[in-house]
Amino acid sequence: MSDPEVIVIGGGVSGLSVAWWLAEAGIPVEVWDEADQPGGKIATRAAGGYLTERAASLMLNFRPEVSRLLAATGLDADRVSCPGPPGSPRYVLQGGRLVPVPMRPGALVRSPLLSLRGKLRVLAEPFVPKGRRPEETVSEFVQRRLGRELLEKTMEPFIAGPLASDPDLASAQAVLPRLKAIEQRYASLALGIFVHRVLKRRTAPIHEVFSFRNGLATLIDALAAAPGVRVHARHAATQLEPTRSGWRVTGNTPGGERTLRARHVVLSLPAAGAATLLRPFDDELEGLLRGIEYASLTVVHLAFDRSTVHHPLKGTGFLVPRAECPQLTGCQWVSSLFPCRAPPGKALMTCYLGGARAPETREWDDDRCIAALMAWLAPLVKITAAPERVWIDRHERALPLYHGAYPGRLGAIAARLANWPGLHVAANYRGGVSIRDRIACGYAMAQGIRSALADSGAPLPAAAFRSFPMHAVGGSSC
Ligand SMILES: Cc1cc2nc3c(=O)[nH]c(=O)nc-3n(C[C@H](O)[C@H](O)[C@H](O)COP(=O)(O)OP(=O)(O)OC[C@H]3O[C@@H](n4cnc5c(N)ncnc54)[C@H](O)[C@@H]3O)c2cc1C
Incomplete structure (x- = not known):
């Protein structure tokens, strides 16, 4: 050869x-x-009528290169889109309750997630002067532009969940390059995003979230x-x-x-x-x-008889701020997102343990992971029986930390x-x-x-x- x-x-x-x-x-x-x-x-696992992802589970696309590759490979035909808000919200845990994440400014104003003071601080964003320090952390950047409350209640779980990272240590330039660029160009995130929307600078739909059959x-x-x-x-x-x-x-x-x-x-x-x-x-x-540096993650898939979960599970799942529970970064309601991934009458959830904010969880054995998850999930989504099936995927070096x-x-x-x-x-x-x-x-x-x-x-x-x-x-x- x-x-x-x-x-x-x-x-x-x-x-x-x-x-x-x-x-x-x-x-x-x-x-x-x-x-x-x-x-x-x-890597995808099929077992007993369930389909579980050992690590990555979804694609969120707004890049034309990705759209082009999916079309050229014929994968477009195989795509299964995720339902999105408002019909299928994503939640964030707050005070032991699941609160929908507001995805639009109007929804933010009505949302119970932030206090009045927190909302006023977000609305003041256009008047915040442009930052001059290139080496800001994510926490410094978000707090400076949008306030501490928004950082702690929404941004921190979004960084700790999908990125397994710690906003107090993560570089804003490396993790949020688009927001940093918008700030430098328009001096305001709100103004920049508005201009991009009005001028339709996007080349692919921004909420194209999907997997494959x-x-x-x-x-x-x-x-x-x-x-x-x-x-x-x-x-x-x-x-x-x-x-x-x-x-x-x-x-x-x-x-x-x-x-x-x-x-x-x-x-x-x-x-x-x-x-x-x-x-x-x-x-x-x-x-x-x-x-x-890398963060470790433990991915735990729990399958229940649907009759033992007394919550509508209407949505994509939830993210967890550090103040609520540092070890659990999020939970995806897989059978709500993709009903075909669990047999009829069953509920499948995938939970993520660890990341930069709780490295100690890598030492937890299977029983401890399941017991901890059941203690958190049972009151939250009203589970009254043990899971029927469990799969656990451990990733010692799950994700690089842009710290x-x-x-x-x-x-x-x-x-x-x-x-x-x-x-x-x-x-x-x-x-x-x-x-x-x-x-x-x-x-x-x-x-x-x-x-x-x-x-x-x-x-x-x-x-x-x-x-x-x-x-x-x-x-x-x-
Ligand atoms: C738990 C988890 C959930 C995630 N969820 C999502 C998600 O929903 N959506 C999303 O977009 N992203 C997600 N990600 C991120 C995304 O999956 C990864 O960033 C991406 O898959 C990494 O791809 P990679 O090719 O850079 O690295 P890897 O996937 O780590 O591939 C590296 C490859 O190198 C090989 N290798 C190592 N050493 C050698 C050697 N000496 N010789 C030859 N081969 C070698 C390994 O076998 C491996 O196949 C998630 C990641 C994790 C860990």
């Missing part, structure tokens, strides 16, 4: 997205993944099956070396040790794994990557990478953790590699010179 132009190490959604966009442009690419199958944090593994299968992408499972890269014309990768495979050469290598494995590969030839880059001076770290990583032509990093610690951002970053990276190959005079197939079908939209620093 001939050597490919590009080798991608790590077949999670980051690596597979780069590979898919490269193959789309006619550039041969090989993907190695050390696991039994590609997908990384995206058979779960998110469908996305992985489609990316891995693209013509031109050769995916090898059980291929663990152990060594990376620069050569005169590119890179040599060595790894353990079921057939023994294998070595492959390519002009470009994309590191799409978690930061510590990338650091290990880089150690022999760039200890500064190794240190920058090894210093990235501290994170933009500075990313800048230093980019500066070191510039010394190594043909070496690239595409992973969720750079440019956003969501599947949407991973696909969009994959597009940007594939574009860069294609240009570099063309500039170097590499004999590329004709398809590689046809222009990519769209322009990347700004917003993330991939």
Whole structure:
């Protein structure tokens, strides 16, 4: 088999997205993944009439690259959209009760979530002067613009839940780049968002929240099956070396040790794994990557007989502010979102334990996780019997934390990478953790590699010179 132009190490959604966009442009690419199958944090389990996601469960899209990929792969037809507000609200826990999250300014004014003082503070946002400090934390940014109450009651659970992060430590520039950019451009979030809405600057619907009929593994299968992408499972890269014309990768495979050469290598494995590969030839880059912190998460799926849950479960689920319960970050009402994911007459809930604000939960055994969840959930959604089925997925290094001076770290990583032509990093610690951002970053990276190959005079197939079908939209620093 001939050597490919590009080798991608790590077949999670980051690596597979780069590979898919490269193959789309006619550039041969090989993907190695050390696991039994590609997908990384995206894996769907079907058992006993239930469908559960081991980690990621939903996509929220507003990027044209994602819409384009879904159309080109035919995945559009497989999509299952999530019902959204007002008919199906998301709740936040407050004082032991579930309160709907207001999604529009009018709803915020009527909502019991904030006090009158808190609401007036939010309404004063347009009069708050523009911030001058680039290295603000999320808490500093949100508190400065919208007030402490909104931070604690809504923003903190949104950062602690989907990102497993701590707003007191997370960099606002890294976690909220779009809001920071709007502030700098319009001096007000309210004004900026209004202008964007009026001018319809969005290129895809903002509340496009969905999965696929058979779960998110469908996305992985489609990316891995693209013509031109050769995916090898059980291929663990152990060594990376620069050569005169590119890179040599060595790894353990079921057939023994294998070595492959390519002009470009994309590191799409978690930061510590990338650091290990880089150690022999760039200890500064190794240190920058090894210093990235991760949060652990335990995902607990609980299935009940519906008759034993005396709550309508009308909505998507709820998020939990630190002040209410630091260990539980949120709970998704899966059988309300996707009725086909549980047998008739059953209720399926997925709960998330841990994250940056409760690292101690990684030590909890299964019984303790279930007992704690039942103690919190039973009074909240009126459960009167034990779960009939439970699945627990543990992620020791679930999500990278964009904590501290994170933009500075990313800048230093980019500066070191510039010394190594043909070496690239595409992973969720750079440019956003969501599947949407991973696909969009994959597009940007594939574009860069294609240009570099063309500039170097590499004999590329004709398809590689046809222009990519769209322009990347700004917003993330991939
Ligand atoms: C619990 C949880 C819930 C989430 N929910 C959502 C959600 O609902 N929506 C959303 O958009 N995002 C969600 N995310 C985030 C999203 O799933 C991840 O950010 C994304 O899937 C990470 O993709 P990745 O390819 O960067 O990394 P990974 O998925 O970690 O992939 C890295 C790959 O590298 C491979 N690898 C490691 N070492 C080697 C080696 N030496 N050689 C070869 N291969 C190697 C691994 O086997 C793995 O497949 C969630 C994440 C978690 C943990």
